[in-house]
Amino acid sequence: MxxxxxxxxxxxxxxxxxxxxxxxxxxxxxxxxxxxxxxxxxxxxxxxxxxxxxxxxxxxxxxxxxxxxxxxxxxxxxxxxxxxxxxxxxxxxxxxxxxxxxxxxxxxxxxxxxxxxxxxALLVGHYRRHNPITQKARELVQGGGIGKLTTATGLYLIQKPDSYFDIAWRRAAGGGPVLINLIHAIDDLRFICGEIATVQAVSSNAVRGFAVEDTAAVIVGFQNGALATLTLSDAVASPWSWEITASENPFFPRQPENSYYFGGTEGSLALPKLEFWSYKGEKGWGAPLSCEKIGIQHADPLVRQMQHFCRVVRGEEKPFITGADATRTLAVTLAVKQAAEKGCSVKL
Ligand SMILES: NC(=O)c1ccc[n+]([C@@H]2O[C@H](COP(=O)([O-])OP(=O)(O)OC[C@H]3O[C@@H](n4cnc5c(N)ncnc54)[C@H](O)[C@@H]3O)[C@@H](O)[C@H]2O)c1
CATH class of the missing domain: 3.40.50.720 (NAD(P)-binding Rossmann-like Domain)
Structure with a gap:
């Protein structure tokens, strides 16, 4: 109908x-x-x-x-x-x-x-921000739930099938995981951890040998002083990517693993399983850590994004992800490409 x-x-x-x-x-x-x-x-x-x-x-x-x-x-x-x-x-x-x-x-x-x-009104489709998992993580990380944020680690290690590269632009510069996939991880980090100040990166095409990179390693510095690393490759047989772990899209058969790790002075958080690690008593490497699963009401982020867009159209809500915010995510992603090409650190 x-x-x-x-x-x-x-x-x-x-x-x-x-x-x-x-x-x-x-x-x-x-x-x-x-x-x-x-x-x-x-x-x-x-x-x-x-x-x-x-x-x-x-x-x-x-x-x-x-x-x-x-x-x-x-x-x-x-x-x-x-x-x-x-x-x-x-x-x-x-x-x-x-x-x-x-x-x-x-x-x-x-x-x-x-x-x-x-x-x-202009809303941008960084839909993962509508996921209750990323919203809970932001609340914990920015609200001091893991103490002072020290580090974040993100993995996007996935196996794109060989047939994916039958389309010429996907083998050419710009068609690789830095511009296509990393933008999601950059937006996740900005949303959960805060604003990014610097990026450094190295990329490689050693596995597939195309003009475009298949693998990259990125170092991110946040304005709040925390540091993150993002490792991405589309030539790895692994379950460690948001796509495979987060159950957002049935196209990707789910594996119950994590693909993001946030380390703070009072505890650590792994996503998407929302596992919170902390010391219950005295802190220190000789003391036992305990793991608690944070409970949330799961929901489909793309459906929530559409419901929000309807309210934006009706004038009931302001866009959750504005053009200016999405432009910052784009700028950081382009800076990673520049850093990988020039082998330098890029300030934002
Ligand atoms: N939010 C997400 O997770 C997500 C996932 C996939 C793609 N995307 C983004 O969505 C966009 C589309 O990606 P896709 O994978 O669906 O690509 P796609 O190639 O499958 O679809 C693009 C469609 O646009 C149509 N098109 C081309 N020129 C047009 C024109 N002049 N007028 C109207 N339609 C035209 C094409 O015919 C095609 O059907 C990209 O910007 C991509 O980055 C976002």
């Missing part, structure tokens, strides 16, 4: 690829909203729209003008986020822009300015 009933938020989806279809499925399951239209030039998108009885347009400008949706989700390739976002801003349509907000900090600022000038 795709007909709208009174009070439902009419959301258009621009770009019906992997994540666009995920959003369409969520909208169709949510009572609060309805898919107003799909805009995507491919025959596959036209068939999907026809199957589901959703108004279809090949051209997004034509769609925005004809349908006048209450809100739009921009799930196109990265290079189109800003042009589509500008078209939404011009028409006063609140938007949920997929990550990364833009390809460069400069173009991101253009979009933010246009949205501000038009008074249009």
């Amino acid at each position: 795709n007909s709208s009933s009174e009070g439902q938020v009419r959301i258009a989806v621009v770009g019906a690829g992997v994540i666009g279809i995920t959003h369409i499925n969520i909208i169709q399951q949510e009572p609060d909203c309805v898919v107003a239209a799909i805009a995507d030039p491919t025959p596959a998108a036209a068939s999907l729209a026809a199957e589901r009885g959703i108004p279809y347009f090949a051209d997004y400008v034509e769609m925005l003008d004809a349908v006048k949706p209450d809100g739009a989700i921009i799930a196109t390739p990265n290079a189109l986020h800003v042009p589509v976002g500008l078209a939404c801003a011009e028409r006063g349509i609140p938007m949920l822009v997929e990550k990364p907000i833009a390809e460069s900090v400069e173009s991101s600022l253009t979009l933010i300015e246009a949205a501000e000038r038009a008074g249009v």
Whole structure:
């Protein structure tokens, strides 16, 4: 069923690829909203729209003008986020822009300015921040629950199948885990630990031998003085990545492991299992540590993101992840690329 009933938020989806279809499925399951239209030039998108009885347009400008949706989700390739976002801003349509907000900090600022000038809400799809696990971790780490934050360690060690690299751009510079996957980890660290001040990085293509890196090691310095390391590779047979451990997406068969570790002066926290390690009595390496599992109410972060977007469209809430915040995550991610290329430390 795709007909709208009174009070439902009419959301258009621009770009019906992997994540666009995920959003369409969520909208169709949510009572609060309805898919107003799909805009995507491919025959596959036209068939999907026809199957589901959703108004279809090949051209997004034509769609925005004809349908006048209450809100739009921009799930196109990265290079189109800003042009589509500008078209939404011009028409006063609140938007949920997929990550990364833009390809460069400069173009991101253009979009933010246009949205501000038009008074249009702009939410960015760093959806993991809607996960009760990351929210609990932020509360504990920033609220002093583990004492003074000293270190964080993040692992993104995953095996992309060889067929993933049949598409040429994925073998070329920019197609690797630093620009595609690390942005999530950078955003997780910023959200949970605080603002990042410096990055250093080394990358390697020694496993696959493509022009793009398959592996990188990153050192992060926070404004609060804590240090983090992130190790990422898309050529490792391992369960230690957020995707495999956090149960957010059934595409990735879950393993009950952790992939983030936060160390503080009073205790340590491992995610996504939310295991809290601390001394119950006297502190010191000769004393026993105990582990407690922090209980939370689990929820699907993509569903929560959509519910929030509906409230943003209605003017009931301000965007939880603003354009400025997402631009900072983009800037840090681009700084990691720069640090790896030049072998230097980059200050933000
Ligand atoms: N939040 C997440 O976890 C997550 C996951 C995957 C992708 N993404 C982001 O979402 C975006 C899309 O990624 P994807 O994996 O779904 O890519 P995809 O290639 O599967 O889908 C992109 C879609 O956009 C369509 N498109 C291209 N030009 C268009 C145009 N002019 N007008 C309308 N549609 C157009 C394509 O035909 C395609 O269907 C990227 O920015 C990516 O970084 C986010």
